[in-house]
Amino acid sequence: MSAREVIIVGGGVGGLCAALALRRAGLQVKVYERAEDYQTLGAGLSLWPNAMWAFSLLGLADEVAHRGARWRQTVMHRWDGKVLSRLDVNALCEELGQPTVTLLRADLQQVLLRALGPENVRMAAACTGFQVEGDEVRVEFADGQQARGDCLIGADGLRSVIRQQLRPESRVRYSGRTSWRGIVNVPTELIPEGSQFELYGQGTRFGICHLGRGPEGTWRMYWFLMARAPEGGRDEEGGHREAVLRHVRGWMAPVESLVQATRESDILRTDIHDLEPLSRWGEGPVTLLGDAAHAMVTDLAQGACQAIEDALVLAKHLREGGDLRQALRAYEARRRPRTKHVADMSRRAGSLRYLRNPVARWSRDVLMRALPHAVALQQLRSVVAHDFLA
Numbered sequence: 001m002s003a004r005e006v007i008i009v010g011g012g013v014g015g016l017c018a019a020l021a022l023r024r025a026g027l028q029v030k031v032y033e034r035a036e037d038y039q040t041l042g043a044g045l046s047l048w049p050n051a052m053w054a055f056s057l058l059g060l061a062d063e064v065a066h067r068g069a070r071w072r073q074t075v076m077h078r079w080d081g082k083v084l085s086r087l088d089v090n091a092l093c094e095e096l097g098q099p100t101v102t103l104l105r106a107d108l109q110q111v112l113l114r115a116l117g118p119e120n121v122r123m124a125a126a127c128t129g130f131q132v133e134g135d136e137v138r139v140e141f142a143d144g145q146q147a148r149g150d151c152l153i154g155a156d157g158l159r160s161v162i163r164q165q166l167r168p169e170s171r172v173r174y175s176g177r178t179s180w181r182g183i184v185n186v187p188t189e190l191i192p193e194g195s196q197f198e199l200y201g202q203g204t205r206f207g208i209c210h211l212g213r214g215p216e217g218t219w220r221m222y223w224f225l226m227a228r229a230p231e232g233g234r235d236e237e238g239g240h241r242e243a244v245l246r247h248v249r250g251w252m253a254p255v256e257s258l259v260q261a262t263r264e265s266d267i268l269r270t271d272i273h274d275l276e277p278l279s280r281w282g283e284g285p286v287t288l289l290g291d292a293a294h295a296m297v298t299d300l301a302q303g304a305c306q307a308i309e310d311a312l313v314l315a316k317h318l319r320e321g322g323d324l325r326q327a328l329r330a331y332e333a334r335r336r337p338r339t340k341h342v343a344d345m346s347r348r349a350g351s352l353r354y355l356r357n358p359v360a361r362w363s364r365d366v367l368m369r370a371l372p373h374a375v376a377l378q379q380l381r382s383v384v385a386h387d388f389l390a
């Protein structure tokens, strides 16, 4: 392959991983990111063994694992504390030889940016579109600048401008749910180290996990609340915490106290969308990666993990040489079924979690208690154990 330069639009987890993997495959890469700076404001991110395996291939697994905390078991509860089931995540991790790690998204971005070299990312570069001119792609930016390369990767997220130009018919779907995410440092571990607690309420789900140690011996905790809500809903100025508390008053400890302890500025609210599966991703020297290609609902915590898989598979195809356009089509053919499977499973998981009807919830809870552990583990294995490079 004789690609002079690969242009990546979007410097999120997917774009940065793609840049790293492509550089290691011997290509020249430049990333163009719309934001002026990487936000330190945070949210947590879970990286399952499929993503950690990718990081081990990039030589970053130890550093990534060191920045976060191990996730060893999930304990699912009804809102009032009754245990519905437990999942031994560690057993699966040991079988697969990779951990599951939760960490601050900003910490992961820092690790990636440092490994890539910040000089390879142009910040404040908002792409507005592209033109294919012969063998070249010309990419245009809002400030009037342009970039030229042999290949363009649209890694610009859910509202991708690259996808909108390639596939104007693509459709972003609202899941019917919004999310609040909070980060807080607390003096004690609150839940057993290595555990993720999930609690189910009426159309709501609350999660708690560790993200490693905070300053001065504190524990850095990440929590999230998913709740049914109309699309585009907003909390009053300074009202995120109160909005969350309205959903979780009276819930099992430490839910309320954790939310109470979180600074308003450390809570994010985001509506949850996914992308209707695309029948084709790219065209000519242009393709898509990550959420731009296959945004999925968050119920399996796999969106970023799949973007990371994309990055490694893309690098494998471009490294293998031959015709650039054929290599991009081979990458897409490889990734479309896999990401559709994970997106479908995520939607299915979501369809059982936010039930409001008391009879349906009772039946779901009975099912959760009755589901054999081996079956639950097998469902998870089919997502996180995929040998995506084979």
Ligand SMILES: Cc1cc2nc3c(=O)[nH]c(=O)nc-3n(C[C@H](O)[C@H](O)[C@H](O)COP(=O)(O)OP(=O)(O)OC[C@H]3O[C@@H](n4cnc5c(N)ncnc54)[C@H](O)[C@@H]3O)c2cc1C
Pocket: 009, 010, 011, 012, 013, 014, 015, 032, 033, 034, 035, 044, 045, 046, 047, 125, 126, 127, 128, 155, 156, 157, 158, 159, 160, 161, 179, 181, 270, 271, 272, 289, 290, 291, 292, 296, 298, 301, 302, 303, 304, 305, 306, 307
């Ligand atoms: C509440 C919530 C919890 C989640 N939890 C998890 C989890 O635990 N594990 C997991 O694997 N996934 C999780 N996800 C999903 C994950 O966040 C996404 O799948 C992941 O961020 C996708 O990465 P990406 O690089 O494709 O897109 P993004 O992270 O969206 O990055 C796209 C980048 O492109 C930039 N950009 C956008 N437009 C332009 C433009 N025109 N020009 C230049 N740059 C542009 C953006 O600024 C951004 O930096 C979660 C998502 C949500 C909403």
